[in-house]
Amino acid sequence: PGKKSNSDTANSGAPAPEGGSAIAHIRGFVSALIEGDRNAVFSALRQQVRGSGAPERLIGEAVCLLDDAYRARIDGTPCDADIVRLTARLDTPTLEKLVASLTTAIDSSYSTGTTGAKLALTRALATLGA
Numbered sequence: 001p002g003k004k005s006n007s008d009t010a011n012s013g014a015p016a017p018e019g020g021s022a023i024a025h026i027r028g029f030v031s032a033l034i035e036g037d038r039n040a041v042f043s044a045l046r047q048q049v050r051g052s053g054a055p056e057r058l059i060g061e062a063v064c065l066l067d068d069a070y071r072a073r074i075d076g077t078p079c080d081a082d083i084v085r086l087t088a089r090l091d092t093p094t095l096e097k098l099v100a101s102l103t104t105a106i107d108s109s110y111s112t113g114t115t116g117a118k119l120a121l122t123r124a125l126a127t128l129g130a
Contacts, residue, residue, distance in 0.1 A: 055117035
């Protein structure tokens with residue numbers, strides 16, 4: 001298998017560190033979200049559900065990475081360099097709103113996690129103007 005370059009798009013996933021295919025998948029999802037790529041975002045959600053994964057897990061992992069970027073800005077804590085790069089174009093209040101909009105999927109009152117995840121992604125994309 002060939003290595004991916006740093007110029008790979010969200011649709012092909014971010015470069016994966018050794019043993020980091022899961023984090024690469026989440027980076028790709030976060031990249032698609034920040035770019036406002038609705039098709040890629042909802043495709044990733046469908047893929048997560050088809051693979052018997054909880055939609056809340058996908059959103060939760062993305063929220064944690066985005067929160068790390070937010071905390072790095074306000075507290076100076078360490079953060080994944082790719083996530084810092086991906087979120088650089090967002091101002092801090094927008095990044096905070098993005099994190100808040102996605103958290104609704106994690107603590108959703110809907111009977112199916114997919115409904116809460118779709119709602120959260122719709123709100124997140126609206127926050128980004130997509």
